[in-house]
Amino acid sequence: MNWxxxxxxxxxxxxxxxxxxxLLLMVGKNFGMSANLRTICAVCGAxxxxxxxKFDWKSQKWNLVVVIGAVIGGYVGxxxxxxxxxxxxxxxxxxxxxxxxxxxxxKSYLPDELFETSSLFNVKSILILSIGGLxxxxxxxxxxxxxxGHAISGLSxxxxxxxxAVIGFFIGGLTMIHFLFPLIF
Amino acid sequence: xxxxxxxxWFRIYEMFKFESFHMYGIIGSAxxxxxxxxxxxxxxxxxxxxxxxxxxxxxxxxFSRYMFGGIIFGLGWAxxxxxxxxxxxxxxxxxxxxIIVVIASIIGTFIYGLVRDKxxx
Numbered sequence: 001m002n003w004x005x006x007x008x009x010x011x012x013x014x015x016x017x018x019x020x021x022x023l024l025l026m027v028g029k030n031f032g033m034s035a036n037l038r039t040i041c042a043v044c045g046a047x048x049x050x051x052x053x054k055f056d057w058k059s060q061k062w063n064l065v066v067v068i069g070a071v072i073g074g075y076v077g078x079x080x081x082x083x084x085x086x087x088x089x090x091x092x093x094x095x096x097x098x099x100x101x102x103x104x105x106x107k108s109y110l111p112d113e114l115f116e117t118s119s120l121f122n123v124k125s126i127l128i129l130s131i132g133g134l135x136x137x138x139x140x141x142x143x144x145x146x147x148x149g150h151a152i153s154g155l156s157x158x159x160x161x162x163x164x165a166v167i168g169f170f171i172g173g174l175t176m177i178h179f180l181f182p183l184i185f
Numbered sequence: 186x187x188x189x190x191x192x193x194w195f196r197i198y199e200m201f202k203f204e205s206f207h208m209y210g211i212i213g214s215a216x217x218x219x220x221x222x223x224x225x226x227x228x229x230x231x232x233x234x235x236x237x238x239x240x241x242x243x244x245x246x247x248f249s250r251y252m253f254g255g256i257i258f259g260l261g262w263a264x265x266x267x268x269x270x271x272x273x274x275x276x277x278x279x280x281x282x283x284i285i286v287v288i289a290s291i292i293g294t295f296i297y298g299l300v301r302d303k304x305x306x
Binding site for chain 2 (some may be wrong): 125
């Protein structure tokens with residue numbers, strides 16, 4: 001049973017994701033996480049500000065349950081099923097990150113430089129996390145979906161729009177890491 | 186999400202550096218099985234557990250919204266190291282600063298809703 005405490009390999013995680021999509025399809029839903037961000041806006045009353053948020057958000061409650069499941073999964077996975085939080089990334093990647101100033105590369109799950117509680121009092125960390133989040137939220141809705149909605153659900157259905165979106169994800173991600181990271185960090 | 190390290194900022198960085206197969210393995214295997222599942226459902230007209238027809242979300246045809254939206258999303262994904270699923274997983278793990286990312290992404294979605302009619306789709 002020791003394997004359960006080790007990081008799970010891709011050939012376990014990938015099929016599990018596909019299974020989640022299958023289950024959601026079988027209960028008549030679609031797998032897409034970023035739609036919840038729109039639902040949360042609507043719950044908070046954004047319907048008064050823009051028509052985009054005027055919809056029956058109660059019909060989306062099932063998806064918020066998926067979110068709660070993700071939160072619980074993160075809690076259980078980290079508190080009960082993990083002994084060592086370090087992520088064993090490629091040693092070349094660690095070397096690159098060390099150069100950028102990420103000392104925690106290869107030693108923790110998330111970079112301490114951005115996600116330690118003390119980051120809440122660091123202006124640069126707050127800016128990076130806020131801008132990252134804004135781009136994710138804006139981009140996901142503009143593109144009509146995120147990794148789950150496009151890269152998994154959309155591509156599984158062989159839809160061209162999802163393919164274009166995924167190419168966009170990579171153009172954005174590669175630009176950020178190869179050209180903008182050296183400027184930011 | 187947590188146990189496969191797909192929620193790790195480091196794994197996302199490594200993926201965009203093309204220095205590991207891990208994330209491609211996760212997305213690739215999910216996709217390979219996903220394609221088979223969808224084809225199976227369509228070919229054999231599988232009904233949902235409630236006996237209803239299974240509908241696939243047909244995305245409207247366009248180029249600009251998917252490309253521009255995708256690029257914006259990708260920039261944020263690489264910077265924050267989390268997409269809209271795993272960010273909630275990380276809340277459960279107990280990282281407080283991820284809450285900034287969650288709130289900012291909700292605000293980002295709200296801004297999109299406000300300017301939606303003014304940007305190319």
